[in-house]
Amino acid sequence: MSYGELRHINVSYDKKNFVLQDLSLDIHEGELLSLLGPSGCGKTTTLRVIAGLIDPVGGTFELDGTDMTHVQVHKRNFGMVFQSYALFPHLTVFDNIAFGLKLRNVEEAAIRKQVGKIMEICGIEGFEKRFPKQLSGGQRQRVALARALVIEPKLLLLDEPLSNLDAQLRLQMRTSIKRIQQELGISSVFVTHDQEECFSISDQVAIMQNGKIEQCDSPEQIYSHPASEMVARFVGFRNFFTVEQAVGLHIVAGNFDKMATMMCIRPEDIVLGDKTFSVSMPGTVEVRTYLGKAYQYEVKTPLGMVTVASSEDTVYAVGATVGLGFPREKLVFLN
Amino acid sequence: MYKHRLVTIVAWLCFAFIFLPLILIVVTSFNSADSISLPLEGFSLQWFVKVFRSRSLVQSLKNSLVLALVSSTIGIVFGLLSSIALVKRPGKISTILLSIFLSPSLIPGIVIGYVLFHFLVVSLQLPLNLALILGHLLVVMPYSVRIICASLKDIDESLEEAALTLGCPPSRAFMKVVLPNLRPAMISAFMLSFINSFNNIPVSMYLKGPGMNTLPYAMMNHIEYNYDPTVSALSVMLMGLTLVLMIAMDWSMSAQRLKSKAAQGE
Numbered sequence: 001m002s003y004g005e006l007r008h009i010n011v012s013y014d015k016k017n018f019v020l021q022d023l024s025l026d027i028h029e030g031e032l033l034s035l036l037g038p039s040g041c042g043k044t045t046t047l048r049v050i051a052g053l054i055d056p057v058g059g060t061f062e063l064d065g066t067d068m069t070h071v072q073v074h075k076r077n078f079g080m081v082f083q084s085y086a087l088f089p090h091l092t093v094f095d096n097i098a099f100g101l102k103l104r105n106v107e108e109a110a111i112r113k114q115v116g117k118i119m120e121i122c123g124i125e126g127f128e129k130r131f132p133k134q135l136s137g138g139q140r141q142r143v144a145l146a147r148a149l150v151i152e153p154k155l156l157l158l159d160e161p162l163s164n165l166d167a168q169l170r171l172q173m174r175t176s177i178k179r180i181q182q183e184l185g186i187s188s189v190f191v192t193h194d195q196e197e198c199f200s201i202s203d204q205v206a207i208m209q210n211g212k213i214e215q216c217d218s219p220e221q222i223y224s225h226p227a228s229e230m231v232a233r234f235v236g237f238r239n240f241f242t243v244e245q246a247v248g249l250h251i252v253a254g255n256f257d258k259m260a261t262m263m264c265i266r267p268e269d270i271v272l273g274d275k276t277f278s279v280s281m282p283g284t285v286e287v288r289t290y291l292g293k294a295y296q297y298e299v300k301t302p303l304g305m306v307t308v309a310s311s312e313d314t315v316y317a318v319g320a321t322v323g324l325g326f327p328r329e330k331l332v333f334l335n
Numbered sequence: 336m337y338k339h340r341l342v343t344i345v346a347w348l349c350f351a352f353i354f355l356p357l358i359l360i361v362v363t364s365f366n367s368a369d370s371i372s373l374p375l376e377g378f379s380l381q382w383f384v385k386v387f388r389s390r391s392l393v394q395s396l397k398n399s400l401v402l403a404l405v406s407s408t409i410g411i412v413f414g415l416l417s418s419i420a421l422v423k424r425p426g427k428i429s430t431i432l433l434s435i436f437l438s439p440s441l442i443p444g445i446v447i448g449y450v451l452f453h454f455l456v457v458s459l460q461l462p463l464n465l466a467l468i469l470g471h472l473l474v475v476m477p478y479s480v481r482i483i484c485a486s487l488k489d490i491d492e493s494l495e496e497a498a499l500t501l502g503c504p505p506s507r508a509f510m511k512v513v514l515p516n517l518r519p520a521m522i523s524a525f526m527l528s529f530i531n532s533f534n535n536i537p538v539s540m541y542l543k544g545p546g547m548n549t550l551p552y553a554m555m556n557h558i559e560y561n562y563d564p565t566v567s568a569l570s571v572m573l574m575g576l577t578l579v580l581m582i583a584m585d586w587s588m589s590a591q592r593l594k595s596k597a598a599q600g601e
Binding site for chain 2: 051053072073074075076077078079080082083084086087088089090099100103104147148151157
């Protein structure tokens with residue numbers, strides 16, 4: 001059984017349109033689960049339901065065998081890191097972090113010890129007396145994380161915590177978050193719209209769209225075996241065709257799942273050769289763009305427009321006739 | 336930078352227009368001549384002494400201070416409560432209500448005074464002191480609402496949510512994390528309210544009872560009958576008081592900054 005279970009959660013503000021519809025999700029103990037999806041897909045809403053900041057109109061949420069559906073926010077003991085960090089501007093870093101402990105009537109000396117320990121883990125020693133205004137974005141982020149962790153929460157919730165940082169700092173912070181999460185072995189839910197960020201730190205990824213979960217799997221599984229067209233597009237597949245078309249053009253023989261109706265392939269997985277290339281489909285280069293480490297071609301073929309990325313030395317000009325190869329093991333079939 | 340002589344001259348003229356009368360008042364208040372006039376005859380503090388000898392001026396000063404203090408304090412409390420309601424429930428109704436809250440600052444004071452006189456004093460037969468306080472409350476409320484609303488909108492909504500997730504009961508979250516961050520706004524709202532109530536003539540004129548005077552009104556009365564520098568002396572004292580208040584406010588606002596600077600220096 002999972003550590004946390006969301007079952008058939010419905011969220012609606014006007015009882016007509018559902019922000020979340022019959023959503024079920026498992027949170028495994030000690031793992032980092034990411035909610036990934038385009039903006040407006042309901043990922044932040046899901047997180048806020050878990051936090052207790054939004055009341056679902058239907059469904060249940062159990063954690064560690066206890067029904068949490070109607071437990072009030074302040075009695076849940078979950079740590080939450082907000083997108084804006086939400087540090088208390090009038091309190092010093094120390095008082096910000098100690099906030100939760102003071103509410104729990106922890107003794108002065110114990111507070112100092114625990115705050116000191118968590119600040120060390122989060123890498124913000126020496127900033128105790130500063131105010132949030134005097135910290136950089138990355139430091140604020142760490143303070144927000146320390147404040148959420150010091151109360152020893154049953155669950156750590158992170159709402160797009162890296163979206164306000166610059167590119168370099170994001171990379172650094174996501175590694176830090178992963179390290180801290182593993183070190184403390186805390187079950188976490190992480191909301192993001194950045195695919196790379198999500199895949200690099202998650203144990204499980206739930207891809208969401210329109211208030212529903214499209215696929216929930218390990219990052220590797222999602223990357224190599226997307227379950228739907230939406231997920232496939234999201235993880236970088238650009239070329240989609242119907243199985244009928246592919247069979248007709250002899251791209252695949254009959255040895256595949258008969259339920260499949262669609263198939264797809266990534267631009268970089270298509271093999272590009274000149275017109276003499278055997279086992280191939282002919283095409284004409286229409287657009288060429290330079291991507292730095294590869295050229296990307298839009299090739300007109302009997303299948304329609306196909307996007308190909310090639311890092312080979314041979315460069316094809318616009319108008320050139322080329323041969324495209326579709327390796328069997330790189331093709332993904334969708335139902 | 337582009338500089339034109341005419342611009343400089345106009346700037347100096349404006350400057351002179353603002354400060355010459357003030358300087359004149361300060362200078363004449365120390366003059367021994369018994370009318371507000373130049374040239375100076377000699378140095379004297381007699382007009383300052385005379386201010387405190389005048390029972391009507393001292394009494395009206397007390398009245399004005401109490402009135403400003405009471406109406407500003409109530410104004411801050413009401414202003415805070417209405418701001419919370421307006422900001423936390425945004426929508427069409429809130430926008431309309433906000434305009435209503437701000438409207439007394441757009442309606443001429445003389446109209447407010449007259450209307451309140453009819454409504455509170457003639458129709459409702461309220462005691463005059465109460466009517467006066469209510470009238471001033473109406474004058475100062477727009478300042479509280481405007482300043483506190485603006486500041487409240489700037490405060491991150493997730494602050495309260497963060498407090499909740501950390502275990503703070505909803506009833507205490509606002510007091511613990513939002514209110515402390517509204518302090519600078521509440522201080523400036525109080526100062527503005529105080530000054531506006533203290534200065535107000537039109538509303539007080541209608542609502543003050545017989546034999547009861549506010550300071551601006553008493554000063555006008557005084558000049559009408561004696562054109563001596565007593566009022567100059569009183570004005571100088573008020574200017575001094577304002578200056579002290581402004582410095583104090585500035586200092587209290589920057590105290591936080593200084594404190595944090597010290598922390599940074601460590």
